[in-house]
Amino acid sequence: MAALVGCEHYARSCLLKAPCCGKLYVCRLCHDAEENHQMDRFKVEEVQCSECQTLQQAQKACQQCHVQFGEYYCDICHLFDKDKKQYHCQPCGICRIGPREKYFHCDKCNLCLAQDLQGNHKCVENVSRQNCPVCMEDIHTSRIGAHVLPCGHLLHKSCFDDMVRTSAYRCPLCMHSVWNMEEYWSQIDKEIAQSPMPIEYQGTTVKIMCNDCQAHCTVPFHVLGMKCTGCGSYNTAQDGGLIQQHPEPDNDNEPETNAEHQHDQSESP
Template sequence: MPELHLTTCFYLWQAPCCGKLYVCRLCHDAEENHQMDRFKVREVQCCECQTVQQAQQTCQQCHVQFGEYYCDICHLFDKDKKQYHCQDCGICRIGPKEKYFHCVKCNLCLAQDLRGNHKCVENVSRQNCPVCMEDIHTSRIGAHVLPCGHLLHKTCFDDMVRTGAYRCPLCMHSVWNMEDHWDQIDKEIAQSPMPTEYQGATVKIICNDCQAHCTVPFHVLGMKCSGCGSYNTAQEGGLIQHLEQDIHIH
């Protein structure tokens, strides 16, 4: 799930690294040649009365509220979105809290419907998105959990779907249930027999979905895993059976 980021502008952070005033760490990092540690922020300036003060939810001078939500760990201010600070993630998340749980192994807050219903990959959120290579853990874009357990940004997943890609960029596992597509390939293969010289030819494959190694009939439209029925397979070596027949003929 996405990290919470501020949308209000009633205050300015005073960067502890350079002393300059910025509305958020992202604005600071875009302008400077170093990054700001928001957890070390101690002071803010009120945009209404320009009073510099200790980071807090309400201005001590003019009493304007910097944000309906304030985290004194992350020093984030925002409108009320049922936010909560996840101690294990180390950052604030958009809630409500009861709809999410922190998976210790994945080291990430996930939707409750994924509790006991996802494949854990240790510290998966600490890896960059394999599509755009940008950070996932602190991203403002929600994360999509693939059946293999890997993560990518929801927007990157949607882009993949639009291009027709169906494999995880990291492990090549199918990213959704492909049974209907495999059935369609079955029908196409049944209607498209191979030329005589290739009939009976077989090939060794490895299945990207179940990791099985098997020898199956060769067809240009796809090689079907004899273990799980997936066509998400990779060929290992060349054709084998028709070559052996050629040797016997000679």
């Protein structure tokens, strides 16, 4: 077998003939980067051997010089590549990097997920058919792996890693915390305990909505954060203005009314 060449995306020994424009490219991604339209991988019918330049029907090995076009070949996706334990998932409609036994297809999410997420993730119907909310690029057919958030939404793994580096901790779609924040909430508890509000704000409350448990509650106002009384999260949003707690009036020190003052004058000598 000749050494696989290919491009930065795939290792293969053939060029695909684009069914849309008839041009030869190593892969659909190389085609899409150069042209003003996209190649439909499923409609590819012909390939050209990189060794003998024979144009032929798409297949695993060259009919002329018998060189193998790729260690892995899918005759549905017309995918040629080095062996990465790939498998074709019929419900997904595309090939996935395996091995197959480490993944299962979630029918509701309509996506292949790691086995340790089976029965252990929040399903969002057809979640992978949405673009990544960070980079706005396709997730379902992307060569970049997907990261499943606790809320069930998906990000590209690389986009999630960028969020971690910038200390962003909320899902861009629903604002739910994307990892366990208990240690950080405890830190805010300590900071609030050491930073009392000025006297004019003491006793002031505010209505909040929690992005983690969706509870609505009224809590003490503090500039460092408002803590949900339901789940203890500081991932909350203020709902309305400040509620000032006014002290009850002291009846013993109430000023005289005009009527009382006039009555006193009428009895004066």
